[in-house]
């Protein structure tokens with residue numbers, strides 16, 4: 227199959243990238259990051275999450291961040307919602323999309339959202355209904371679709387066993403998430419193929435963490451199946467609080483560099499994206515993880 231001519235990138239930096247930061251990141255810096263990402267051409271940004279602030283304190287300013295962003299009509303803003311308690315403030319913050327999240331692994335689901343996979347699906351039913359009633363699209367993330375920090379290997383059958391009921395619940399789109407970055411290309415394709423059985427290609431995304439350095443390869447393997455929606459985190463920020471040792475998502479700069487080289491359109495200005503990554507890395511007091519960002523920043527300073 228020919229590779230897609232256009233790829234949609236959703237930057238999860240403000241949410242997935244920052245949620246694990248121990249030091250509080252100021253609301254204005256989060257809003258500034260969103261502003262710089264949209265200036266760079268990102269059309270999809272995951273801004274924050276409406277989870278318990280006791281579990282993830284860094285996202286405790288969720289409503290304030292949503293109020294502080296300068297919205298553009300051509301950009302879609304998404305937020306995470308784990309349950310009905312999170313739905314009301316999430317909808318009040320006027321997102322374009324919400325994300326419910328569960329996993330292909332029982333143990334991870336328990337650690338991450340304190341319930342079983344079946345219970346998570348029960349929780350989502352009224353959340354999905356409420357979001358749709360408000361005209362908001364619902365995406366679902368399937369964590370640990372390629373491996374679990376507690377259970378080890380995850381099979382394509384386990385992936386499909388959760389993808390299928392999510393679709394039946396009315397979820398509009400699905401993210402195949404490699405939470406701990408252990409997936410390799412053939413395994414990624416097997417998982418993607420199960421998702422593509424139940425969701426249209428345009429509604430299937432790859433969400434690859436880069437812990438084992440496989441994320442770009444896995445993205446390419448997904449492109450070979452026609453998948454053309456991916457998540458990435460500016461500067462390579464991130465890590466999951468419930469997956470010890472897992473690094474951030476693949477860096478948005480690295481993905482854009484790859485796609486530029488392949489002649490695949492993203493609409494993203496790489497230089498401005500590097501500026502956004504340099505800004506938030508400066509706030510965090512460390513250099514970007516992105517190799518492309520490091521190379522381009524080094525080139526700038528000669």
Ligand SMILES: CC(C)(COP(=O)([O-])OP(=O)([O-])OC[C@H]1O[C@@H](n2cnc3c(N)ncnc32)[C@H](O)[C@@H]1OP(=O)([O-])[O-])[C@@H](O)C(=O)NCCC(=O)NCCSC(=O)C[C@@](C)(O)CC(=O)[O-]
Pocket residue numbers: 242245275276277278279280281282306308309311312313327338339340367368369370403404405433435466467468
């Ligand atoms: C899901 C819960 C809330 C269940 O948590 P729980 O303790 O089982 O829930 P509960 O209903 O028993 O409530 C306990 C307390 O939390 C409060 N509470 C309950 N819900 C909310 C809410 N929505 N917003 C604010 N507060 C909430 C609730 O009011 C109560 O407060 P208290 O009475 O003790 O003062 C909890 O486990 C949680 O917040 N977990 C955080 C999960 C999380 O954010 N994980 C990281 C994001 S997922 C991810 O990164 C993976 C992804 C998507 O990127 C893909 C990938 O790479 O894998």
